Amino acid sequence: MRYRQIGNTGEKASIIGLGCEHLDGKPFSQVKATIDAALAGGVNLLDVFMPGTEVRENIAKAIGKRRSDVMVQGHIGSTDVRQQYDISRDLPTVKKYFETLLHIFGYIDFGMMFFIDTDEDYKGVFETGFADYVQKLKQQGDIRHIGFSSHNPAMATRVLKTGLPEMMLFSINLAFDLYPAEVNALDELHQGLDKSAFHGFDPDRAALYTLCETMGIGITVMKTLGGGKLVSPEHTPFDRPLTAAQCMEYALTRPAVASVMVGCQTPEEVKDTLRYLDMSESERDYTPVMNTLRNDFKGNCVYCGHCQPCPVGIDIATVNKYLDIARLDAKHISPSIRSHYAGLDKSGGDCIACGSCESRCPFDVPIIKNMAEAAQLLR
Ligand code: SF4
Numbered sequence: 324m325r326y327r328q329i330g331n332t333g334e335k336a337s338i339i340g341l342g343c344e345h346l347d348g349k350p351f352s353q354v355k356a357t358i359d360a361a362l363a364g365g366v367n368l369l370d371v372f373m374p375g376t377e378v379r380e381n382i383a384k385a386i387g388k389r390r391s392d393v394m395v396q397g398h399i400g401s402t403d404v405r406q407q408y409d410i411s412r413d414l415p416t417v418k419k420y421f422e423t424l425l426h427i428f429g430y431i432d433f434g435m436m437f438f439i440d441t442d443e444d445y446k447g448v449f450e451t452g453f454a455d456y457v458q459k460l461k462q463q464g465d466i467r468h469i470g471f472s473s474h475n476p477a478m479a480t481r482v483l484k485t486g487l488p489e490m491m492l493f494s495i496n497l498a499f500d501l502y503p504a505e506v507n508a509l510d511e512l513h514q515g516l517d518k519s520a521f522h523g524f525d526p527d528r529a530a531l532y533t534l535c536e537t538m539g540i541g542i543t544v545m546k547t548l549g550g551g552k553l554v555s556p557e558h559t560p561f562d563r564p565l566t567a568a569q570c571m572e573y574a575l576t577r578p579a580v581a582s583v584m585v586g587c588q589t590p591e592e593v594k595d596t597l598r599y600l601d602m603s604e605s606e607r608d609y610t611p612v613m614n615t616l617r618n619d620f621k622g623n624c625v626y627c628g629h630c631q632p633c634p635v636g637i638d639i640a641t642v643n644k645y646l647d648i649a650r651l652d653a654k655h656i657s658p659s660i661r662s663h664y665a666g667l668d669k670s671g672g673d674c675i676a677c678g679s680c681e682s683r684c685p686f687d688v689p690i691i692k693n694m695a696e697a698a699q700l701l702r
């Protein structure tokens with residue numbers, strides 16, 4: 324397993340986490356076997372958004388004495404009052420469900436303000452006592468860090484700008500990133516993903532990820548496989564289905580992403596998911612699918628790494644990533660991005676303009692020009 328920092332939280336997550344939704348309604352023996360396989364494979368991050376007591380207890384019992392070996396994303400406001408998975412902002416209800424979760428797990432590593440996608444969700448969290456309750460949970464040590472979940476880039480950006488969250492669970496996959504931000508990607512997922520709506524990387528989504536990188540907010544990813552549709556020959560919006568490994572690689576190469584949560588319900592599914600770790604670069608490579616939409620990406624770095632190796636040792640994708648962040652507001656580049664850039668062994672100024680990278684880039688990125696611009700902006 325490989326591990327990454329979750330932003331500035333000081334916590335390190337396995338790059339593959341376990342989404343536990345599909346363990347809901349399963350017998351304890353199956354829950355235990357699945358959790359055991361995940362932990363044996365080095366998974367240390369579990370997402371537990373389900374409000375039902377039985378599944379929560381089964382997961383906690385399966386973890387047993389290994390509680391300190393795993394981190395739990397527990398969701399505040401996830402209930403089953405009207406339906407199996409429901410959202411509540413009513414404080415007594417919110418407290419009842421979350422305190423049951425606390426009781427079951429002892430403490431929660433990431434207390435996630437649940438599902439902030441709309442203006443109404445935002446008001447329900449920040450204009451009631453909800454956010455105060457969350458802060459109190461942290462002060463009491465019941466939750467170690469404050470996070471939130473969202474599928475909407477504009478709303479996620481607004482939540483981040485309150486300064487309250489330390490991390491974010493966000494839906495990231497290639498299809499969602501191609502939808503304009505104003506489209507409700509979750510609705511599209513339910514109705515069927517439609518390629519005709521894709522117009523290159525949505526700038527608001529790209530800006531959200533780079534904002535996270537700038538602010539030191541770590542992202543954990545949900546909907547990595549687009550609810551299974553991206554890997555389905557029948558439902559994929561692309562000319563061919565992606566593999567699960569390609570979907571994971573795509574999400575893991577977005578800025579600020581620490582971990583992708585993958586839903587598994589058997590030990591075999593866990594083992595199959597973890598095969599990603601042993602795959603070759605070419606097996607994980609998602610650009611062949613992007614190439615079918617080549618013109619949508621022309622000139623824009625997608626951080627795929629195809630341009631390597633650079634003879635002077637520049638990590639071109641990383642320099643391009645910092646450059647993209649700097650370009651968002653070139654007059655006010657954050658000190659943290661300057662310091663990340665300064666920490667690179669080799670940077671844009673080391674480019675000798677040999678051009679070998681440009682011939683390997685599938686998206687015609689003007690790399691030599693970018694290296695010079697990075698050297699000038701980030702010096
Ligand atoms: S410059 Fe091209 S090849 Fe290199 S990481 Fe960016 S998109 Fe990929």
Ligand code: SF4
Nearest residue numbers: 633674675677678680
């Ligand atoms: S052109 Fe610059 S960045 Fe590209 S491979 Fe040559 S030295 Fe490296």
